[in-house]
Amino acid sequence: MHDQHSTVELPSVRRQKILLLLERDGKVMASALSQHFVVSEDTIRRDLAELHAAGLVQRVHGGALPRPKDTGKDFFTRVSETDEVKTRLAQLAASRVHNGQIVMFDSGSTTLQIARSLPSDIVITAMTASPMIAITLAEYTGIKVILAGGQLNPATMSASGHETLRLIESIKADLLFTGVCAIHPEVGISSLHFDEVPIKQAMLDSASHVVAVTTADKLGAVEPFVVAPCNRIHTLITERHVASGDVGDYRKLGLEVVQADD
Known part of the structure; x- marks a missing residue:
């Protein structure tokens, strides 16, 4: 037969x-x-x-x-949508911030949600290359905001270029919330946008502790431009149910993996 x-x-x-x-x-x-x-x-x-x-x-x-849920949607569409999963992940991330810290916020809709989820009485110094995140952080009376200038990328709504890099390199942050387009245990962190790569790399180099917050669809994914290996991240916050990959692969690399409750 x-x-x-x-x-x-x-x-x-x-x-x-x-x-x-x-x-x-x-x-x-x-x-x-x-x-x-x-x-x-x-x-x-x-x-x-x-x-x-x-x-x-x-x-x-x-x-x-x-296909990721937000494929084809522009930045403003993504940030305007209500996503209960992202909100819960952002709340978990925001609970990691403590008074007196210097905190870097990478660009992205998830990091913007983290900025929105901070305690109202938090007292920190925050640095970002995202104007939208800077505006959100400026609403907190206890947050001193440092905004990196440079050429604005309309796809990510974040600055890039030599001026941006110089400022990032001059800061030693306690904590970084890095944006994640894709993360794979073997390939590492990768991005859809080439001009994001040096900015993300500089932020990783400038932070004592790196937290990546991502939905499950970005685990095991690969984009064209590799930023860094997974072990540059200290803490990975993601969903409880991960159909796209085994979080054990990331734990084996030494990452602290925190999964949101249902």
Whole structure:
């Protein structure tokens, strides 16, 4: 009896079946798909690349995940949406801030939510390259805000360039809330935007303790520009249920992993 996939199958049909498997399992791996469809891993990688280019999947190391929820949405759309998961994660992160600290806030909708979640009577010095985060922090009477200047990236609504780097490098922070586009235990932290990389690297170098706050869909994901290995993070705060990867992989790297209660 012939295998059901032994005959040549149109790529478009195979890709549709890959999407169905992804919907069912929450993640697909190139090696398993290669065996399932009896084609080479190179063929599967091309399939996943085409599906990623079409905005249908999120590529990760060795396979693919469902497309992130905010794909295709601009910054203002993301920050205006109410997300209970992000709110809970931000509250957990904000509880790590103590009076008298110097705290860096990376750009991003999640770090903006952390700024909104700080105790009303907190007394800290805060530094950020994000004008929106700076405005949010300025509403606290006990927070001294340092805003890094530079060229504004409309995609991230954050400054970058030599001026931004010089200011970041001149500060030694107690705590950094770093934004995360994607984090993979082997690849590390990666970004969709090239000009973010040196800014994020400088912030990592300038902070004594680094906290990354991310939803589960960014775990195991990979973006084009690598920022740093995972061990540059000290604490990872994420969701309780993680379909896209095993948090144990991050604990093995020495990270403190904190998962929000349901």
